[in-house]
Amino acid sequence: MQTLWARHALVAGQWLADVRVEIDAGRILSCTPDQPATGQRVHLLLPAPANSHSHAFQRAMAGLTEQRGPQAGDSFWTWRQLMFRFLNDLTPEQVEAITAFVQMEMLEAGFGASVEFHYLHHRAGGAPYRNPAEMSERIAAAAETSGIGLTLLPVLYQFGGCDGRALGPGQQRFGNTPDSYATLLSGAEGAVMQLPPDSVLGTAPHSLRAVSREALQSLPGLRPDAPIHMHLAEQKAEVDEVQAHWGARPVDWALDNLDLNGRWCLIHCTQMTAQETSALARTGAVAGLCPLTEASLGDGIFDGIRWVENAGAISIGSDSNIRISLAEELRQLDTTQRLRDHSRAAFATRARSTGRRLLEDAAIGGAQAAGRGAGRIEPGAWADLLALDTGHPDLEGLSPDTALDTFVFAGDSAMVSDVWSAGRHLVTGGRHIARDQITEDYRGAVRTLRAGL
Known part of the structure; x- marks a missing residue:
């Protein structure tokens, strides 16, 4: 049993003062306001969102792809070629060390769990490891080291494009048939079962470009109650390719052919029409x-304002992990809406300030995306908790809503004092409890890796 006491806590959607929170077996047992200070004391207690989309290995590429390439204009597609070359040299040991470092940074930024969209399965050249789930086991081992709550999503990646072409030189490490994917998934399940009980195994068809129609229809049945994630409508060239080969724009095709519901998390969706945005939001995905x-x-x-106006759920991920910051992700989401629409405080409502709405919605949507019973401070939920230090100079004397706004729009991870993942107290005083060892292992991994670039 753990006891926390918060001067202010956002409990089930409302601010309460002098709150005692009791945690048992990783879950919140009770939340009681107006209590004397006992146990672990914190200033401002919030639900810690799950980081809903990560490719952990890409963290080691941060800053390495900002030079002008040989083509006239750099783009997502030129970046992707650099990424393919980079990952060819990654070993399982390096992936484990990099992933643990990423998860540590997520926790120190205020995330309470991680969803790993994991597609790096095989040896360079595409030959499987003796254990097909070797790389999945490394992701799970990293979570054991960092302590973060893990949702592992092994990715099905069949083709190099919508025309069914073979995987290119940089993609062979990703590839599986539906049958070999089922074998890999079984091995990944064994790895996840060795982790704490808040761990989750889901599935992930990579994208409409990379899987068959038949696989898309059958994959949800492999784990009927688990989350399903897929990239959708990220780039204009992707939309054009899908439309040419599948006869419809990606979102329209998905709406007409997939049973989209609350199990699904659709990543990016930055290339949607207004009609697609409204219709997809209403599916519950x-x-x-x-x-x-x-x-x-x-x-x-992303058309965030239209999405939430249609009751759409949102989650936040760090994807390429070039920068891991909960505050900055939320800030960027809101400021892009302002830039496009010439507005301010785009997500604010009369009842909730911008920062509060963004964090609350990301916590609830992130828990849904992770298949994780968290996202709110209430009895029965996993204790994924984030404490802000209101002793920070920029938070001094602020009301809870204004403190949240300041964290999102004027702050950073330095305001995070403590983080719990399913009751595991992993960040204290702003620092992960195993930071020194995790950082040293990461240094060793990238030193060797970058020497070969």
Whole structure:
């Protein structure tokens, strides 16, 4: 049993003062306001959102792709070729060390769980490891080291494009048939079962470009109650390719041919029409938004205001992990709406300030995307909790809503004092409890990796 006491806590959607939170077996047992200070004391207690979309290995590429390439104009597609060359040298040991470092940074930024969209399965050249789930086991091992709550999504990646062409030189490490994918998924399940009980295994068809229609129809049945994630409508060239080969724009095809519901998290969706946005929001699927990566890759701007006006759920991910910051992802999401619409405080309502709405909605949507019973501070939920230090100079003397706004729009991870993942107290005083060892392992991994570039 753990006891926390918060001067202010956002409990089931409302601010309460002097709140005692009791945690048992990783879950919140009770939340009681107006209590004397006992146990672990914090200032401002919030639900910690899940990071709903990560390619952990790409963290080691941060800053390496900002030079002008040989082509007239750089784009997502030229970046992708550089990424393919980079990943050819990655070993399982390096992937484990990099992933643990990424998860540590997520926790220190205020995320309470991680959803790993994991498509790096095989050896360079495409030959499987003796254990087909070797790389999935490395992701799980990293989570054991960092302590983060993990939703592991092994990715099905069959083709190099909508025309069914073979995987290119940089893609062979991703490839599986539906049968070999089922074998891999079974091995990944064994790895996840060794982790704490808040761990989740889901499935992920990579995109309409990379899987067959038959696989898309059958894959949800492999794990009937688990989350399903898929990239959708990220780039204009992708929309054109899908329309040419599938006879419809990606979102329209998905709406007409897939049983979209609350199990689905659709990543990016930066290339949607107004009609597609409204219709997809109403399915109950979560939009998996990665604003910093979407800006870095020139994807476009997600139509967030129209989405939430149609009761759409949102979650936040760090995708390429060039920068891992909960505050900055939320800030970028709102400021892109302002830039497009010439507005301010785009997501604010009369009842909720911008920062509060963004964080609350990301926590609830992120829990849904992760298949994780969290997202709110209430009895029965996993204790994924984030505490802000209101002793920080920029938070001094602020009301809870204004403190949240300041964290999102004027702050950063330095305002995060403590984070719990399913009750595991992993960040204290703004620092992960195993930071030194995780960082040293990461240094060793990237030192060797970058020496070969």
